[in-house]
Amino acid sequence: MPRALRHALLVVLPVTLAAALLPFVYSNQLLLFNFVVFLTLAQGVNVIYGFTGYLPFGYVGFFGAGAYGFSLSVIHLHMAPLAALGVGALAAILLGLLLTPLLRLSGAYFAIANLAAALAVYQVVSNPNLTEITKGPYGISLSGVYQPQLSYGVAVAIMAATLGLAVYLRNSRFGLALQAIREDAISAAMAGVNVVRARTLAWLLSALVAGLIGGVFAWYVSVFYPDTVFSPDFSIFAIVFALFGGVATVTGPVLGVLILYGIYNAIGISTPQYFQLIYGLLIMGLVLFLPNGLASLFRRRGIDVP
């Protein structure tokens, strides 16, 4: 059996089935939806950080762009939700294109510039002067298109596609080229990788993923404020989840979300400051003692982690 198919059967299929079937036995659909959102975002971070080596500290910018692209085309153009989702994805891709020059920066510089870019987009969207267009800081209400069952299903489909994308990168020449860029861009170029094209493609793919799930998020929750969908927590959580499990694998980010977001929901809601404390200590310990994530524990023993 080819490796890609084995990975799909081992990871993508069970996760997708679980996400699709759990609402029938578990009543808190919002919680499950949040898990689906973070599973998708963590894989999106995996594409650009895990495989390509750019730390997207402002990843939430794409999520917010998707959410606003969706909402504004529903409000102003009265589009059907699925078509509006396309506009959300387009908005994220356009933002991605606008930010491609940032890919020239390396390491910490890219991370900081990306964070600044996401905050700049948030400032523009929530500016009271633009209330006519974006509703400014007063938030969006989409009660007309509220369809929790359908939007949940679409979110699961997007998650499955994103997991499929990670399987493809894990097992293809393109994924290998991205990892070569991450290790050493100049050597990769010497070896015949078109560095600029490959990294731009990876960047736009991860923007697309975040834009789509951001659009579905807006559709599912249907009432939100700009600081909900531009909350830096989305970027940070997605990065830490991916890192905790182990990037450049398909399983790592999934494990990270299931474990850490599970802990968050167990203790984070009632006592956020204690969760924040544990979470911070966990991140520090992770970087110092296990910089390659949980997956590296298995890899060290010679087990091939999907």
Place this chain on the structure above:
Amino acid sequence: MLGYALLAGLVFGLYFGLVGLGLNLVFGVMRIVNLAHGDFLMLGAFGAFWLFGIAHVNPIVTAFLALPVFIALGFPLYYLVVPRLLRAKDPEMLSIILFFGMSQVIEALATIGFGPSERSIPGRVLGSGPVSLFGQSLPSAWMVSGVASGLAVLGVYLYLYRTRLGYLTRAVMVHREEALATGIDVHKVSAIAFGVGLALAAIAGVFAPFMLGSATPAMGVDLNIQSFAVIVVGSLGNPLGTVLGGIVYGVSLMFMQTYFSSWANLLPYLLLILILLVRPSGLLGRQVRLA
């Protein structure tokens, strides 16, 4: 209007120079990004608030106290995380995540200790009434904070350029391995620089209630971005370039607030991106672009 914006901009510029200075010193010496910088600033602000609340300690006294306290805090913190971090494959990138974790820990502890509400100290503690200068009148708390920031910057200049320790520190900045080969105790020099960096953040924090209005445990994130904008404009890795960056930032902030007030919040982000893309090295040349 113009004169006021210019003068207030200079005062704020000196202050923002101090805000960024510690971050840049740490980056310059260790090549790591202290994303918890803003949270040490917050600790300084809460220290000032707390001492003022229990014993009416003047914030200027607190600023002097902050120096030894935070240097002493920086020492163990340095040996706890930095040497291990520098052995990793990509310390610059990993440091962002590590210090993000540290900032979460500090923010959580501050929330547990002080509660999440906003705190402020009345401005009259630093002198009453406005001060007139070149025909413009500014609150005296601003003037005192600006002068104190200038003195702190001067102190850093003397430390770096007029002491033997500063000489060694600059050697580590130029080339860590060569400094080690010359027989410099790199870890000790770095640990002191780390402590001084934290202390500078705390001193800036002491004046934050006057310059920024109030202090909350969650203020660190915003301050980090502003500090980055300041030090990137100046130049990464050159602590004294930060002062120039601070003044550019302060003056442009005041002009934005005077003439386009509703868009002033955008300034730090746009300035940061613009400088990184157009002139990523600031004043001091260091390669930050790869392909």
